[in-house]
Amino acid sequence: MDTRALKIKAAHIRMDLLTIIHRAKTGHTGGSLSNTDILTALYYDVMNVDAANPKWELRDRFIASKGHSVESLWCILADKGFFPKEELKTYSQFGTRLIGHPNNKVPGVEMNTGALGHGLPISAGMALAAKRDGLPYRVFCLMGDGEQAEGSNWEAAMAGAHYKLDNLIGIVDRNRLQISGTTEEVMGLDPLDEKWRAFGWHVVSIDGNDMDALVEAFHSAPVVIGKPTLVIANTVKGKGVSFAENVAAWHHHVPDDEQLKLAFSELEAQIAELSREGQVI
Template identity: 85%
Template sequence: MDIQELKIKAAQIRMDLLTIIHRAKTGHTGGSLSNTDILTALYFEIMNLDTTNPRLENRDRFIASKGHSVESLWCILADRGFFPKEELLTYSQFGTRLIGHPNNKVPGIEMNTGALGHGLPISVGMALAAKRDGRPYRVFCLMGDGEQAEGSNWEAAMAGAHYKLDNLIGIIDRNRLQISGSTEEVMGLEPLEEKWSAFGWHVVSIDGNDMEQLIHTFRAVPEVTGKPTLIMANTIKGKGVSFAENVPAWHHHVPSDEQLQLALSELQAQINELQRNGEVHQ
């Protein structure tokens, strides 16, 4: 996909995730909207995957450490064909596979995650196994910024640098909001980039809602041999829906019927504008 197509796909995924959250009457809306561009770039352009063989030995691995923001991931896996898109209608319903956190009974999910601070330690182990087995796959781990208060992340950060895991890419969805307020009010993180650098990681700071920057950065890793990469993806919580952007209450909030229609209209307008721009540039 080119950049224009990826932007359109991200908007469509946002429409899908809002729809399933509204239908289920539960979901982590703000964080799913903020990480949609990241996941779209990875799953539609960057990672080596095979939907017909989800356990492909040399597949790239993705771990959603911020597992509570799973709705965007479910919608992307369905769109890629890991499971029928109709199954999205069962999200958070009784007996479904598509629960409120990643579930490895679903093709495309490596590990059950969501207890914050667990994803990076798992990813370090996977990346180390790849190095020791001489495998070419990479491990991408998406973390939340509120999650950085978990000490297990820093143990894993130290191990990743110690073992020189340049096949490991950590991504922080730096939207600066968590369920109880801003990250800096709840547990100050800054200077966050300097902390990761001090732990021996190569740090790259980008606009995590800018598709061009995401693709360029993911394609460039590793920029430094022998070091894991940390991508500080500066995002907007609730991205794409004007009335949800940078509003803490949308961390876990279900849109009303009226809000859903307004949000879908805004996103469709974004798609229409992208399509018009694409026609002009052809």
């Protein structure tokens, strides 16, 4: 899929995730909007996955360590055919499989996640298993930047470098906001790139809402043989919805009817503009 089509797809996914959050009256809106471009690049262009065979041995693995921002993942898995799109209507309802964190009862989900700091250790284990089994799959792990305060991430980072897991790609959704404020106020992270390099990782820092940059970074990994890759994806929390962008309060906030209508009008305008660009080309 070309990057223009990926951008259009991302806008549609944003509309879908806002819909399910609005319907359920719960959800992590800001983080799901910020990570939508990352997940769109992975699932529609980069990763080898098969909705018809979700346990395919050679599939690439994706672990959403920042599992609270699951809404974008649910919408993408449904759109890819891992489960019926109609099931999205059950998000966060009693008895649903589509709960507020990844649930491995759902096809396409590798592990239950959401306890922050657990995703990268799981991913390192999967990548090590691939090496020992001689299998070619890669493991992609999406972390939040607030999550970088968890010590288990750094234990996993050390293990990833020690075992030379160049099939492991960590991604930090660096939107600089968490539920209680900015990351630098809560627990300063900068210089984040130097810290990961000190742990033996190859680090790439990109605009995490730039589809071209995302696709290039993910397809290029591993850049250095014998080193895991860390992609610092500098994103905007609430990306794509003007009134939610860079607003900490939208970490866990539900749009009302008028806000949903406004968000849809903005996203539809983005889709229309991208479609016009395609016609010019």
